[in-house]
Amino acid sequence: MARDQKDHYYRRAKEEGYRARSAYKLLQINQKFHLIKKGDRVVDLGAAPGGWLQVAKELAGKEGRIVGVDLEAIEPIPGVVTFRADITAESTVERIKEAIGGEADVVICDAAPNLSGAWDMDHARSIDLSRSALALAEKLLRPRGHFLVKVFQGDMFTDFLAEVKQEFSQVQAHSPAASRKESAEMYVVAKKRISGPVRPGDVLEVQIESLGKSGDGVAMVNGFAVIVKGARLGERLRIKVGAVKPNFAFASIIERKD
Ligand SMILES: C[S@@+](CC[C@H](N)C(=O)[O-])C[C@H]1O[C@@H](n2cnc3c(N)ncnc32)[C@H](O)[C@@H]1O
Numbered sequence: 001m002a003r004d005q006k007d008h009y010y011r012r013a014k015e016e017g018y019r020a021r022s023a024y025k026l027l028q029i030n031q032k033f034h035l036i037k038k039g040d041r042v043v044d045l046g047a048a049p050g051g052w053l054q055v056a057k058e059l060a061g062k063e064g065r066i067v068g069v070d071l072e073a074i075e076p077i078p079g080v081v082t083f084r085a086d087i088t089a090e091s092t093v094e095r096i097k098e099a100i101g102g103e104a105d106v107v108i109c110d111a112a113p114n115l116s117g118a119w120d121m122d123h124a125r126s127i128d129l130s131r132s133a134l135a136l137a138e139k140l141l142r143p144r145g146h147f148l149v150k151v152f153q154g155d156m157f158t159d160f161l162a163e164v165k166q167e168f169s170q171v172q173a174h175s176p177a178a179s180r181k182e183s184a185e186m187y188v189v190a191k192k193r194i195s196g197p198v199r200p201g202d203v204l205e206v207q208i209e210s211l212g213k214s215g216d217g218v219a220m221v222n223g224f225a226v227i228v229k230g231a232r233l234g235e236r237l238r239i240k241v242g243a244v245k246p247n248f249a250f251a252s253i254i255e256r257k258d
Contacts (some may be wrong), residue, residue: 009178013051019075022110025187026148029056032174033189035146036106039063043096043104043140045087045133046111048072053080056108067099070111072156088132093139103142109133109149112185123154123184130160130188138167143195144246153184164190166199169245183235194244196224202241203254208233219251222247226251 009021029185030036036059044052047068056066057080066080069092074082081099085092087109111133113125130151137147147168151157165171168190174220175186198204198221206219209230217231221241225248228239236257240251 007180018051018054019049019122021178023051023055024102025110025176026052026108028176028178029148029174029187029189030055030059032176033146033191035108035148035189036060036064036192039236039240040105041065041100041102042067042106042108043100043136044068044203045107045109045136046070046129048074050074050080050082051109052108053082053099056080056106065100065208067096069096075242081252087129087136093136096136096140100140104140104145105142106148107133107137107140108147109137112150112152120154123156126150126152127156127160134160134164134167137193141193143193145193147188147190147193149188149190151186151188153186157186161178161188166194166201168193169243192246194246196244196246196249197222198224198226198241198244198249200241200244204218204241204251205236205238208235208237224248228253 009024011114013023018154036042036056038061040060042060047053048070053066053068058184068074068082069085071086073084085095111129130149131148169192171190173186174189179185208217208219210218211233212218212227217228219226219228228251231237237253238255239251240254
């Protein structure tokens with residue numbers, strides 16, 4: 001008997017009517033991180049055969065809207081829109097926008113390259129796919145929307161994680177119990193898309209325009225509040241942006257200009 005057929009999640013998927021054992025990965029991730037909720041618009045990239053789509057549909061309910069994209073055809077799922085497309089192709093974003101009918105609340109991506117067995121190459125191709133998914137998420141997600149993506153671990157993983165951290169307020173790598181022990185896959189869970197004009201690590205010249213409740217200085221950058229610890233009203237400063245939240249950011253003083 002093949003390994004898959006003995007696997008606990010494989011058997012459960014058969015019994016419970018899910019098309020793939022990976023359905024349990026999304027269920028477990030959602031239980032922990034609460035990415036998808038009732039009424040959400042969800043885009044699933046690399047969605048065949050459709051286990052995640054089934055779970056997303058259950059979680060988003062009747063009011064939700066689910067769109068799945070894959071190179072392969074997906075057997076129809078009631079209430080889910082699917083089409084064949086390459087997530088690395090430029091034209092795919094417009095097709096998804098049309099299908100979802102507005103901004104997405106959540107973008108999920110379990111896409112995987114065909115494995116060659118040459119580890120470095122498979123890792124690089126996985127990172128390429130994950131970057132394509134991140135680029136699509138940036139075009140599709142509403143401010144504060146969430147993103148989930150699979151990545152095979154390897155030496156480019158840390159850089160990719162840093163790229164995701166530039167765009168989302170809360171980011172962490174997670175391996176659900178349903179991932180096979182021997183698997184190198186890891187899921188990056190990214191919550192609350194940042195839509196403001198500043199990013200972690202930005203160095204800016206600002207003037208403190210007001211003081212917050214805590215007494216810290218507040219500078220406005222294109223209408224976005226940046227809280228600068230220890231800054232005084234009216235000061236001109238060079239600052240470095242730290243944590244960025246959906247509606248404001250924190251920064252530290254590099255240099256006082258006055
Ligand atoms: C592990 S499967 C996804 C399983 C799915 N989450 C489920 O629960 O049924 C990975 C999928 O990624 C798809 N894929 C790989 N590269 C792709 C690309 N460039 N564009 C779209 N889909 C892609 C593959 O065709 C494959 O169906």
